[in-house]
Amino acid sequence: MTSVTSAERAALARAAELAVQYLEGLERSRVAPTATLAGLRARLATPLAEEGMAPVEVVDALARGVEGGLQGSAGGRFYGWVIGAGLPAALASDWLTSAWDQNAGLYACSPAAAVAEEAAGDWLKELLGLPASASFALVTGCQMAHATCLAAARHALLARRGWDVGVQGLAGSPPIRVLSSSEMHGTTLRSLRLLGIGSAQLELLPAGDDARLAPATLAAALAARPAAGDHPPPTLVVLQAGDVNCGAFDDFEALVPIAHAAGAWVHVDGAMGLWAAASPAHRHLLRGVAAADSWATDGHKWLNVPYDCGYAFVADPGPHRASMAARASYLEHATEARDALDWTPEHSRRARGFATWAALRELGRRGVAELVARNCRQAGELVERIGALRGAAIVARPQINQGLLRFLDGAAGAGEAEHDRRTDAVIAAINATGEAFFTGSTWHGRRCMRVSVSSWRTSASDLDRAVAAAADALARLA
Numbered sequence: 001m002t003s004v005t006s007a008e009r010a011a012l013a014r015a016a017e018l019a020v021q022y023l024e025g026l027e028r029s030r031v032a033p034t035a036t037l038a039g040l041r042a043r044l045a046t047p048l049a050e051e052g053m054a055p056v057e058v059v060d061a062l063a064r065g066v067e068g069g070l071q072g073s074a075g076g077r078f079y080g081w082v083i084g085a086g087l088p089a090a091l092a093s094d095w096l097t098s099a100w101d102q103n104a105g106l107y108a109c110s111p112a113a114a115v116a117e118e119a120a121g122d123w124l125k126e127l128l129g130l131p132a133s134a135s136f137a138l139v140t141g142c143q144m145a146h147a148t149c150l151a152a153a154r155h156a157l158l159a160r161r162g163w164d165v166g167v168q169g170l171a172g173s174p175p176i177r178v179l180s181s182s183e184m185h186g187t188t189l190r191s192l193r194l195l196g197i198g199s200a201q202l203e204l205l206p207a208g209d210d211a212r213l214a215p216a217t218l219a220a221a222l223a224a225r226p227a228a229g230d231h232p233p234p235t236l237v238v239l240q241a242g243d244v245n246c247g248a249f250d251d252f253e254a255l256v257p258i259a260h261a262a263g264a265w266v267h268v269d270g271a272m273g274l275w276a277a278a279s280p281a282h283r284h285l286l287r288g289v290a291a292a293d294s295w296a297t298d299g300h301k302w303l304n305v306p307y308d309c310g311y312a313f314v315a316d317p318g319p320h321r322a323s324m325a326a327r328a329s330y331l332e333h334a335t336e337a338r339d340a341l342d343w344t345p346e347h348s349r350r351a352r353g354f355a356t357w358a359a360l361r362e363l364g365r366r367g368v369a370e371l372v373a374r375n376c377r378q379a380g381e382l383v384e385r386i387g388a389l390r391g392a393a394i395v396a397r398p399q400i401n402q403g404l405l406r407f408l409d410g411a412a413g414a415g416e417a418e419h420d421r422r423t424d425a426v427i428a429a430i431n432a433t434g435e436a437f438f439t440g441s442t443w444h445g446r447r448c449m450r451v452s453v454s455s456w457r458t459s460a461s462d463l464d465r466a467v468a469a470a471a472d473a474l475a476r477l478a
């Protein structure tokens with residue numbers, strides 16, 4: 001008997017065949033899911049079976065079960081939220097990652113996974129223009145990258161007050177003050193909450209009409225210390241590289257020195273915006289960002305690595321390691337090599353470094369630059385072309401790959417509430433065509449349609465289909 005049974009071989013071969021079929025079908029299939037909740041439950045939420053079944057039958061049953069219930073985000077006609085597809089090499093390497101089934105927590109558990117991840121981290125720092133001396137963690141997404149970076153920030157800020165949070169915990173510690181802009185992404189607050197920092201400690205400063213935090217606003221907030229006392233409170237400043245509505249960038253060159261002069265730790269949410277560093281035409285948006293203390297970004301969005309994949313970087317590895325490292329007598333800790341669990345919140349973990357390694361090898365520096373520049377151009381084109389349709393209005397032209405449109409109710413006397421309703425109705429009508437998929441947002445109190453392009457697969461004909469779908473939706477609603 002070989003170690004691979006025929007049943008196992010059949011299941012793996014079937015999965016590969018179904019995967020290719022699925023990807024080939026993306027061109028023709030409807031983008032938005034068509035299955036109902038009841039339908040999906042009837043197929044998938046069956047009673048737990050007493051008897052098992054052959055692996056290949058399970059694969060078939062799963063593929064049948066999910067039919068109509070998958071969102072077409074692996075394809076090129078998906079413009080909702082911020083969701084990337086999977087590059088071929090990254091996807092294939094992700095399959096291998098499952099086959100190899102490594103525990104990438106320790107070098108001892110998987111030397112190859114540790115070294116591939118170390119290489120990916122070094123490549124990412126180079127590509128994103130971050131200091132080579134920064135520490136790195138490969139986590140499940142940008143939110144967990146925030147949690148990792150902010151744990152380091154919490155450790156460092158409290159240590160400066162003589163408070164060892166790892167030993168003393170948070171009870172009785174000097175409260176940390178957090179400043180960010182009104183455009184801050186909600187995952188930052190969620191990460192803070194995981195770290196025992198509540199919403200009452202967060203002050204959202206009003207961003208300007210350009211969605212950026214004005215230097216004077218930050219300076220004034222830092223000068224106005226809420227707590228009386230000799231010291232300013234330990235302060236964390238969270239800045240945006242590419243906000244989720246307009247893709248706006250805070251002015252790092254002006255803001256980081258202001259925050260540092262006040263003794264604050266500067267964290268940057270660069271879920272997508274940090275990738276602008278890879279494109280010579282967009283790099284200027286990040287001027288000054290390398291002086292920050294920590295940075296969080298995603299691999300599963302713009303780098304088109306399959307889910308889950310996010311990256312955390314910390315300028316000073318000391319507090320990063322101090323807040324994460326784990327030691328146990330039964331583990332084998334590396335001395336020369338890199339143990340990922342010294343840097344990540346997880347203990348056992350998937351060897352997700354392989355997929356990032358593969359994505360960066362597939363694209364190369366030039367390929368990443370082209371992907372970023374192309375998606376930015378495509379987002380701009382969609383905003384201009386749909387925005388030129390009768391009844392559409394451009395709210396924000398993309399600086400990178402995110403823009404905003406609004407649809408106006410043409411009835412006499414129609415006001416903002418009618419335009420809001422109209423905008424949501426147009427989004428639903430476009431998505432109902434199955435030709436493209438967009439999502440909405442409320443920006444400055446108004447409903448908008450977000451235009452978000454981060455798929456390597458999006459082609460010129462995909463854009464044509466999105467514009468035609470929008471024209472069709474507008475005509476039908478007229």
Ligand SMILES: *Cc1c(COP(=O)(O)O)cnc(C)c1O
Nearest residue numbers: 082141142143185187244271298
């Ligand atoms: C998506 C996103 C996040 C959260 O990233 P996850 O990978 O979903 O955890 C944070 N900030 C911004 C700006 C984002 O777009």
